[in-house]
Amino acid sequence: MRNTFKVLAVVSLVAFLMPLMSIGQGGGTLDVVKGRGKLICGVNNAVPGFGFVDQQGNFSGFDIDYCRAVAAAVLGDPNAVEFRPLSAAARFTALSTGEIDVLSRNTTWTFLRDVDLKTNFAPTTFYDGQGFMVRASSSINTLTDLNGATVCVLQGTTTEQNLADLARRLNITINPLVFPDSTTRDQAYDQGRCDALTTDASQLAAVRTTLSNPADHKILADLISKEPLGPVVRHGDDQWLDIVTWTVFCTIAAEELGVTSGNVGDQISSSSPEVRRLLGVEGDFGTKFGLANAWCVNVLKSTGNYGEIYARNLTPLQLPRDGSLNALYTNGGLLYSPPFR
Amino acid sequence: MPAPQTVIPLWRDVRVLRILAQVIFVITLVLVANWFYTNLSRNLGRTGIHVGFDFLHLTAGFRISEGISFESTDSYGYAFWVGIVNTLRVIGIGILLATILGLVAGVARLSTNWLVCKMASVYIETIRNTPLVVQLFFWYTATFLKLPNVHDSLELPGPIYLSQRGLALPVPHLTEHFSSWSYFLVAGLVLACAVYVGRRRYLQRVQRPGFPSAWALITFLGTSALGWFLLPRSPIAWEVPVLSRFNFEGGLQFTPEFAALLTGLVVYTGAFIAEIVRGGILAVSKGQKEAARALALNNLQVLRLVIFPQALRVIIPPITSQYLNLAKNSSLAVAVGYPDLFSVANTIINQSGRAIEMILFIMGSYLIMSLITSAFSNWYNRRIRLVEH
Numbered sequence: 001m002r003n004t005f006k007v008l009a010v011v012s013l014v015a016f017l018m019p020l021m022s023i024g025q026g027g028g029t030l031d032v033v034k035g036r037g038k039l040i041c042g043v044n045n046a047v048p049g050f051g052f053v054d055q056q057g058n059f060s061g062f063d064i065d066y067c068r069a070v071a072a073a074v075l076g077d078p079n080a081v082e083f084r085p086l087s088a089a090a091r092f093t094a095l096s097t098g099e100i101d102v103l104s105r106n107t108t109w110t111f112l113r114d115v116d117l118k119t120n121f122a123p124t125t126f127y128d129g130q131g132f133m134v135r136a137s138s139s140i141n142t143l144t145d146l147n148g149a150t151v152c153v154l155q156g157t158t159t160e161q162n163l164a165d166l167a168r169r170l171n172i173t174i175n176p177l178v179f180p181d182s183t184t185r186d187q188a189y190d191q192g193r194c195d196a197l198t199t200d201a202s203q204l205a206a207v208r209t210t211l212s213n214p215a216d217h218k219i220l221a222d223l224i225s226k227e228p229l230g231p232v233v234r235h236g237d238d239q240w241l242d243i244v245t246w247t248v249f250c251t252i253a254a255e256e257l258g259v260t261s262g263n264v265g266d267q268i269s270s271s272s273p274e275v276r277r278l279l280g281v282e283g284d285f286g287t288k289f290g291l292a293n294a295w296c297v298n299v300l301k302s303t304g305n306y307g308e309i310y311a312r313n314l315t316p317l318q319l320p321r322d323g324s325l326n327a328l329y330t331n332g333g334l335l336y337s338p339p340f341r
Numbered sequence: 342m343p344a345p346q347t348v349i350p351l352w353r354d355v356r357v358l359r360i361l362a363q364v365i366f367v368i369t370l371v372l373v374a375n376w377f378y379t380n381l382s383r384n385l386g387r388t389g390i391h392v393g394f395d396f397l398h399l400t401a402g403f404r405i406s407e408g409i410s411f412e413s414t415d416s417y418g419y420a421f422w423v424g425i426v427n428t429l430r431v432i433g434i435g436i437l438l439a440t441i442l443g444l445v446a447g448v449a450r451l452s453t454n455w456l457v458c459k460m461a462s463v464y465i466e467t468i469r470n471t472p473l474v475v476q477l478f479f480w481y482t483a484t485f486l487k488l489p490n491v492h493d494s495l496e497l498p499g500p501i502y503l504s505q506r507g508l509a510l511p512v513p514h515l516t517e518h519f520s521s522w523s524y525f526l527v528a529g530l531v532l533a534c535a536v537y538v539g540r541r542r543y544l545q546r547v548q549r550p551g552f553p554s555a556w557a558l559i560t561f562l563g564t565s566a567l568g569w570f571l572l573p574r575s576p577i578a579w580e581v582p583v584l585s586r587f588n589f590e591g592g593l594q595f596t597p598e599f600a601a602l603l604t605g606l607v608v609y610t611g612a613f614i615a616e617i618v619r620g621g622i623l624a625v626s627k628g629q630k631e632a633a634r635a636l637a638l639n640n641l642q643v644l645r646l647v648i649f650p651q652a653l654r655v656i657i658p659p660i661t662s663q664y665l666n667l668a669k670n671s672s673l674a675v676a677v678g679y680p681d682l683f684s685v686a687n688t689i690i691n692q693s694g695r696a697i698e699m700i701l702f703i704m705g706s707y708l709i710m711s712l713i714t715s716a717f718s719n720w721y722n723r724r725i726r727l728v729e730h
Binding site for chain 1: 402403404406413478481482486487490491505506585586587588597598675676677678680684687688691692
């Protein structure tokens with residue numbers, strides 16, 4: 001749900017500040033983090049399931065777990081993280097200025113952000129997209145079933161544009177009911193004024209938890225826009241980018257190979273060469289980018305593999321993984337790790 | 342003996358100074374306007390924004406939830422027009438209903454009946470002292486959305502369906518027998534005019550009050566009804582709303598967004614109008630009322646024939662301001678999802694990125710609507726003003 005103007009504002013602000021900042025600390029992020037003894041991670045604190053802080057001040061969520069995974073890989077301790085809640089507008093500035101080491105805040109990978117804001121995106125950890133929530137009792141199961149339906153949508157967002165495009169593309173009639181704020185939109189849907197509610201799928205799941213009877217609602221599997229979310233680092237520090245990138249791959253490869261937080265101790269003695277390389281029993285992959293050889297073991301022991309991270313944070317939101325883009329490629333999804341060799 | 346002639350120097354001559362002051366004022370005004378304009382155009386040029394209105398012909402691509410017929414293949418310009426019509430619809434009906442409500446509440450607050458008077462006071466004081474946008478949310482989410490679901494909507498005779506999707510009414514449409522019936526309508530109209538004129542002359546001759554228009558109406562209705570029963574089939578058929586998969590289709594429909602906005606505006610503006618009406622009535626001197634009573638007029642006649650004609654002169658100017666407020670407050674429609682011109686313009690801005698042009702359009706539209714309302718009220722005010730003979 002990005003407002004074009006906000007993006008432009010951030011872009012221009014950063015472009016203006018760019019010459020003043022010292023970017024790229026010459027491959028030194030790893031040394032800085034090790035010297036400091038903790039990782040500083042830019043996060044969200046208001047999206048349940050992704051980045052959320054509870055009343056005791058504990059952070060939890062999918063993006064939070066990837067911060068912990070990086071900390072475990074680098075420092076061997078998943079709790080050696082300082083979480084820094086950031087607004088959507090401030091996040092890239094915080095990253096460029098070196099205030100944070102890694103940004104893990106449901107951030108969509110786009111051309112402008114990658115190229116113009118001088119950032120690098122680690123592999124996508126969550127393939128989000130604009131989706132639809134409908135009543136479980138309704139006859140709507142696919143996008144074409146929306147023909148004739150009234151859909152609650154937020155004004156001034158890309159979701160409003162995507163909805164209009166969808167209707168034209170499928171040649172169906174969708175009656176949009178546009179609201180300027182999400183509270184009224186959610187209420188109107190909850191009370192039955194609309195047949196469907198549309199926004200980013202991850203947000204839909206969070207909205208559903210606030211409805212009067214969450215179990216009465218389902219989220220359609222079809223998505224109508226691309227919102228790949230993943231951790232972000234600064235341009236110019238290839239070693240650090242490699243560390244964050246392969247930390248993500250570590251969780252994905254582990255799931256593919258059946259290594260979990262529960263069985264990682266046993267798997268160390270596995271005979272499979274792939275598992276042995278992943279867990280650092282064979283080869284010296286860790287030391288090649290300045291970490292311990294057991295870096296991936298540390299990640300898996302603390303956060304578990306991708307499937308466990310997903311199950312812990314997103315399954316409670318009833319975000320279906322099976323059949324979605326976030327399944328492993330072996331199950332028809334897009335999650336695919338290059339080989340550890 | 343004539344006063345000694347002294348020559349006043351130019352810089353102290355009041356006549357010259359007056360003209361000079363005005364010239365300086367105009368020059369300053371032009372300079373300020375010019376500064377604003379160049380500033381705007383320079384900044385627009387620098388950021389690469391081009392102002393132009395060609396985009397109005399482009400395909401809108403979105404749909405509008407209610408209003409006159411609109412397809413997503415229509416243009417942005419037409420979409421904006423749909424928004425204007427939606428705004429005019431709510432303003433027109435709103436002004437009418439708010440006036441009636443205000444009139445009733447204003448008179449009620451002066452009533453000698455304790456209960457009526459207190460009820461009017463509570464209404465006026467509650468509504469006047471809470472923000473309109475809060476009231477709109479109340480009407481929308483706590484009232485109209487609490488109506489039954491569309492699949493178990495209330496069915497009233499007609500059939501009229503009431504649900505949280507709105508009010509669905511049967512709508513009449515003409516059948517092939519309408520052309521024959523139209524002869525009866527024309528005949529009824531002619532007869533009614535004749536009866537009106539005849540009855541009026543008669544009343545004037547005998548010097549008695551009466552209602553010639555009521556006689557004319559009865560004549561017209563009687564003739565039309567006669568034609569209706571003489572025809573083999575009815576000249577008008579009803580298109581009944583039918584529940585389809587998601588909502589009622591066909592017939593005439595009023596959405597809860599429209600209802601919430603209209604109710605909110607009417608109730609809110611009505612409270613202010615009530616106070617103006619009360620003030621206007623109190624401004625008529627007590628002697629007028631007593632004199633009217635002395636002529637044996639009853640309460641209603643006193644109000645209608647003596648008090649109101651005089652109170653109107655006090656009431657009209659401030660009521661005009663309330664009409665203008667209602668028109669401008671209608672832009673809060675966006676809060677409850679009603680596609681008025683402001684809401685549609687926002688969507689157009691989001692789709693096309695043409696913010697400057699659309700903001701100009703929004704301001705222009707409200708300005709024109711307000712000026713028309715104002716002009717009409719001024720004309721009416723001149724018409725009813727006290728003419729001294």
